[in-house]
Amino acid sequence: MKKVRRAPRGTRKRDVPLTEAGIHAAALRLIDADGVEALTMRKLATALDANPMSLYHHVPNKDALLRGVARMVGAQFRTATLEDAPWQERIRLLATDFRTLAHRHPNLMAHSFGQPDFIQPEDPFWAALIATLDAPGVPHAEIPQVAALMCAVVTGVLIAELNGAMHRWSNLQPTTPGKDGPSNASPDEERMFRLVLDTIIMGLESRLTSDDDGQGPGRDVAPEAGPGPGEPIFVPRQQSVASSRWPGPV
Amino acid sequence: MKKVRRAPRGTRKRDVPLTEAGIHAAALRLIDADGVEALTMRKLATALDANPMSLYHHVPNKDALLRGVARMVGAQFRTATLEDAPWQERIRLLATDFRTLAHRHPNLMAHSFGQPDFIQPEDPFWAALIATLDAPGVPHAEIPQVAALMCAVVTGVLIAELNGAMHRWSNLQPTTPGKDGPSNASPDEERMFRLVLDTIIMGLESRLTSDDDGQGPGRDVAPEAGPGPGEPIFVPRQQSVASSRWPGPV
DNA sequence: ACCTGAACACCGTTCAAGT
DNA sequence: ACCTGAACACCGTTCAAGT
Numbered sequence: 001m002k003k004v005r006r007a008p009r010g011t012r013k014r015d016v017p018l019t020e021a022g023i024h025a026a027a028l029r030l031i032d033a034d035g036v037e038a039l040t041m042r043k044l045a046t047a048l049d050a051n052p053m054s055l056y057h058h059v060p061n062k063d064a065l066l067r068g069v070a071r072m073v074g075a076q077f078r079t080a081t082l083e084d085a086p087w088q089e090r091i092r093l094l095a096t097d098f099r100t101l102a103h104r105h106p107n108l109m110a111h112s113f114g115q116p117d118f119i120q121p122e123d124p125f126w127a128a129l130i131a132t133l134d135a136p137g138v139p140h141a142e143i144p145q146v147a148a149l150m151c152a153v154v155t156g157v158l159i160a161e162l163n164g165a166m167h168r169w170s171n172l173q174p175t176t177p178g179k180d181g182p183s184n185a186s187p188d189e190e191r192m193f194r195l196v197l198d199t200i201i202m203g204l205e206s207r208l209t210s211d212d213d214g215q216g217p218g219r220d221v222a223p224e225a226g227p228g229p230g231e232p233i234f235v236p237r238q239q240s241v242a243s244s245r246w247p248g249p250v
Numbered sequence: 251m252k253k254v255r256r257a258p259r260g261t262r263k264r265d266v267p268l269t270e271a272g273i274h275a276a277a278l279r280l281i282d283a284d285g286v287e288a289l290t291m292r293k294l295a296t297a298l299d300a301n302p303m304s305l306y307h308h309v310p311n312k313d314a315l316l317r318g319v320a321r322m323v324g325a326q327f328r329t330a331t332l333e334d335a336p337w338q339e340r341i342r343l344l345a346t347d348f349r350t351l352a353h354r355h356p357n358l359m360a361h362s363f364g365q366p367d368f369i370q371p372e373d374p375f376w377a378a379l380i381a382t383l384d385a386p387g388v389p390h391a392e393i394p395q396v397a398a399l400m401c402a403v404v405t406g407v408l409i410a411e412l413n414g415a416m417h418r419w420s421n422l423q424p425t426t427p428g429k430d431g432p433s434n435a436s437p438d439e440e441r442m443f444r445l446v447l448d449t450i451i452m453g454l455e456s457r458l459t460s461d462d463d464g465q466g467p468g469r470d471v472a473p474e475a476g477p478g479p480g481e482p483i484f485v486p487r488q489q490s491v492a493s494s495r496w497p498g499p500v
Numbered sequence: 501a502c503c504t505g506a507a508c509a510c511c512g513t514t515c516a517a518g519t
Numbered sequence: 520a521c522c523t524g525a526a527c528a529c530c531g532t533t534c535a536a537g538t
Contacts, residue, residue, distance in 0.1 A: 018502085041531065051504055053532085062531065114364055116413040121422045130422075148410065148419035149446055156406010160398065163366040169398035172371045196399055199453030206452065268521090291512065301523055303513085312512065 018050055020058045024068050028108065031069065036111040039066075070112045071120075073105055079124045081131070088201050090132040095154050095197050098125060102158045110162040113155045136208050150200070157196055161189050268300055270308045274319050278358065281319065286361040289316075320362045321370075323355055329374045331381070338451050340382040345404050345447050348375060352408045360412040363405045386458050400450070407446055411439050 016022065026048050030039050041062055045052040059065045078097055082090050102109040112118040119126055129150065133143045160166040166189055266272065276298050280289050291312055295302040309315045328347055332340050352359040362368040369376055379400065383393045410416040416439055 040529090042529090053505080053534095054503055056532075057502060110364065114360065114409065114413065116415045116418060119415070119419065126422070144422050145420045145442060147422075148416050149407065149442055151419060152407045152410035152416060153403050153446060154406070156404070156409065157399065157402045159364065159406065159409070160402035163364065165366045165369070166398050166402060168366060169369065169401060170395045172376070172394050172397075192395055192399055196403060196450075199450055200446075202456060203449030203452050290510090292510085303524080304522055306513075307521060 018048065018054055018058055020068070021072075023048065023055060023058055023065065024072050027065055027069050028073065028105065031108045031111075032105055035107045036066065041065075066111070067115075067117075069108060070115070070118060073101070073108060073112075074118070074120075074123055074125070077101055077123070077125045079128065081128055087132050087135045088205070090135075091129075091150070091201060092197060094125065094128055094132065095150075096193075098154060099158060099193060102162065106162045110159060113159050119151060136204075138208075146204070153196065153200060157193055161193070166192065268298065268304055268308055270318070271322075273298065273305060273308055273315065274322050277315055277319050278323065278355065281358045281361075282355055285357045286316065291315075316361075317365075317367075319358060320365070320368060323351070323358060324368075324370075324373055324375070327351055327373070327375045329378065331378055337382050337385045338455070340385075341379075341400070341451060342447060344375065344378055344382065345400075345443075348404060349408060349443060352412065356412045360409060363409050369401060386454075388458075396454070403446065403450060407443055411443070416442065 023044070027039060027044055030044060030047060041055060042052045045055055048055075055065075059068065080093075082093055085093075126147070129147045130143055133146055133150075134140075138146055157166070160169070170192075273294070277289060277294055280294060280297060291305055292302045295305055298305075305315075309318065330343075332343055335343075376397070379397045380393060383396055383400075384390075388396055407416070410419070420442075
């Protein structure tokens with residue numbers, strides 16, 4: 001009997017040589033199972049039936065490994081652009097596709113959203129978002145800023161979904177605790193996600209179809225909320241302060 | 251000469267006994283300086299001129315320490331409610347106050363925003379937000395969900411500000427790189443923050459002042475975006491798809 | 501070229517022992 | 520009651536040595 005190096009209890013891994021892609025895939029499996037902070041170079045090595053130091057021949061360090069995993073997942077974003085649909089529908093599709101991708105790997109995405117470079121200019125998601133915002137007539141110089149705000153808003157809602165904050169906040173009782181039953185109804189996060197999406201689409205629409213020259217009336221109501229030092233493109237059109245009934249449930 | 255325990259080079263700390271509050275304050279100083287991931291129980295102990303194990307008599311573990319620091323900072327939220335102003339102004343004030351607090355301790359807040367419990371029901375911020383949303387006539391059962399969405403959107407933008415993503419995204423050139431100068435103009439994040447805020451306030455306003463019964467016309471344009479399994483309160487009013495000119499810069 | 505064992509410089513935390 | 524030294528079970532990573 002020659003000494004054959006193999007996993008002792010029939011786990012049977014590592015008949016294939018180590019690869020950067022294989023390391024990324026195994027790391028993603030561990031992250032999906034136990035979260036990013038539970039991922040360890042040593043645990044990843046044992047999952048691959050390899051020596052911990054062998055990984056460093058294919059990956060420079062742990063940070064680069066995490067970036068590689070995030071880049072690999074980000075490349076899975078589907079690129080169906082829905083070319084001839086109105087821009088509202090295209091933005092809706094982009095956001096919901098992004099959401100399903102986030103929910104497919106929640107542990108990884110909850111971590112990636114905190115990184116400043118989790119969206120790269122060459123990502124298909126960013127390219128599609130830029131192309132979609134080019135359609136409605138936003139001036140070219142403003143497109144990246146509008147796209148950045150869309151990304152920030154959507155990822156903010158997704159972070160709150162992924163880490164459970166949305167669920168906890170939605171179930172915080174307003175004033176009277178323990179009234180009218182347990183009230184543990186599902187927060188229905190998909191419905192809330194669509195609500196935010198529709199709201200910002202409506203706000204964007206309202207700016208695009210503004211009848212005046214962009215300088216809204218009644219600038220005096222909120223004098224401290226002036227246009228600021230930047231260009232005056234995004235000056236907020238002053239809202240009417242009328243408050244009315246909430247649309248009834250039925 | 252008796253052996254006096256004192257910092258050897260005149261640093262002169264720890265003439266005061268260890269306290270939970272003192273540990274929290276010192277931890278916040280280190281976090282403000284070097285970030286959350288650079289905070290270490292051992293480094294915190296040397297900053298307090300104490301033995302690392304002494305901290306465990308006042309703080310159960312590192313996680314509880316971080317929660318305590320976050321709670322201490324969250325308690326600094328100013329509680330000026332601006333009672334008689336319209337709800338739009340009160341929401342604006344809440345959001346900008348939250349933003350200045352976030353920018354006062356960016357390292358801590360960028361970390362706290364990823365925690366599911368960084369907003370507690372007894373926080374003055376949450377109480378003020380609930381009270382403000384109670385004014386315009388949102389039904390009580392829906393107030394926590396609207397508040398949760400507001401928190402998610404605002405923290406999403408703040409995360410992107412704090413970690414630099416907003417700055418990076420805003421400077422990504424749309425199609426033609428290297429045109430019309432370096433174009434490294436400041437992204438003017440405060441202006442963008444106000445833009446999102448005004449947009450969601452406008453969206454909320456539009457729902458509150460809706461003339462119809464909440465069931466907008468033209469439900470057939472986006473058939474797959476139906477109301478979903480939840481209650482029909484938040485069914486999106488179907489937008490007009492008209493696209494028009496962006497309001498010109500001048 | 502690819503892998504590996506030992507070692508280094510750290511962590512958070514436990515525990516028995518001091519005062 | 521409060522503090523402390525030693526120790527445990529981990530980390531990421533370096534490096535010289537193997538094949």
